Amino acid sequence: MKKLKIDFHTHTREDRKDFIHYTARELIDAAAARGYDALAITNHDMLLFTPELERYAAGKGVLLIPGIEITADDCHVVIINPRFSPDPKGYALTDLQRLKNEDSLIIAPHPFFHLFKSLKARLFPLLGHIDAVEFTCYHNSLLNLNKKGVLAAREYGKPLVGNSDSHKLAQFGMTYTLVESEKTIPAIIRAVKAGRCEVKTRPMSGWTMLRLIVDYLTFERLRRFIDRRA
Numbered sequence: 199m200k201k202l203k204i205d206f207h208t209h210t211r212e213d214r215k216d217f218i219h220y221t222a223r224e225l226i227d228a229a230a231a232r233g234y235d236a237l238a239i240t241n242h243d244m245l246l247f248t249p250e251l252e253r254y255a256a257g258k259g260v261l262l263i264p265g266i267e268i269t270a271d272d273c274h275v276v277i278i279n280p281r282f283s284p285d286p287k288g289y290a291l292t293d294l295q296r297l298k299n300e301d302s303l304i305i306a307p308h309p310f311f312h313l314f315k316s317l318k319a320r321l322f323p324l325l326g327h328i329d330a331v332e333f334t335c336y337h338n339s340l341l342n343l344n345k346k347g348v349l350a351a352r353e354y355g356k357p358l359v360g361n362s363d364s365h366k367l368a369q370f371g372m373t374y375t376l377v378e379s380e381k382t383i384p385a386i387i388r389a390v391k392a393g394r395c396e397v398k399t400r401p402m403s404g405w406t407m408l409r410l411i412v413d414y415l416t417f418e419r420l421r422r423f424i425d426r427r428a
């Protein structure tokens with residue numbers, strides 16, 4: 199069976215929380231150009247999945263998968279194919295128990311990254327509700343904060359998925375997942391849960407990593423400043 203090239207964690211300009219230059223359509227264009235079979239757009243606390251976008255992606259050979267990155271107790275959690283409408287009041291980590299179901303995939307993104315809203319030690323008591331652990335694109339031979347996530351996934355028998363958490367197109371394509379599955383959403387989710395997936399990644403240069411993180415922190419603060427004054 200063909201292995202599908204997939205990114206389960208990306209952001210686009212429609213995201214209300216982060217400052218991103220490219221739109222969902224532009225990300226889909228990039229996915230098609232870089233040979234992706236499927237893509238989830240997981241903007242913060244909002245679901246960006248419309249029949250129009252789904253058709254646009256399908257026209258380019260990309261299966262668009264619904265996704266969201268929720269904020270729960272100030273931690274980020276990625277939920278693929280969610281079966282709920284986003285709650286404007288936000289979530290608690292204990293809500294994962296009711297949000298979990300067999301149609302969805304719950305991913306712990308960048309679980310031990312200190313600059314991001316990561317679960318860190320809170321991952322462990324939640325592992326019963328987590329379907330997969332993320333290996334994210336920010337790493338090189340000198341700095342790899344994915345290591346603890348890899349160890350946790352191994353120790354507790356959780357699949358690892360490679361994602362870009364893209365905020366810049368420069369990072370999209372550096373890390374992704376190959377999933378042995380038919381090209382349908384239910385089949386892909388079943389395949390990941392069964393562990394039929396592997397991380398593909400290449401290291402990010404220190405300069406690129408620094409530039410992405412500084413950009414992220416600078417624009418994020420600027421955006422919050424502008425929002426407060428609006």
Ligand SMILES: [Fe+2]
Nearest residue numbers: 207267307363
């Ligand atoms: Fe994210």
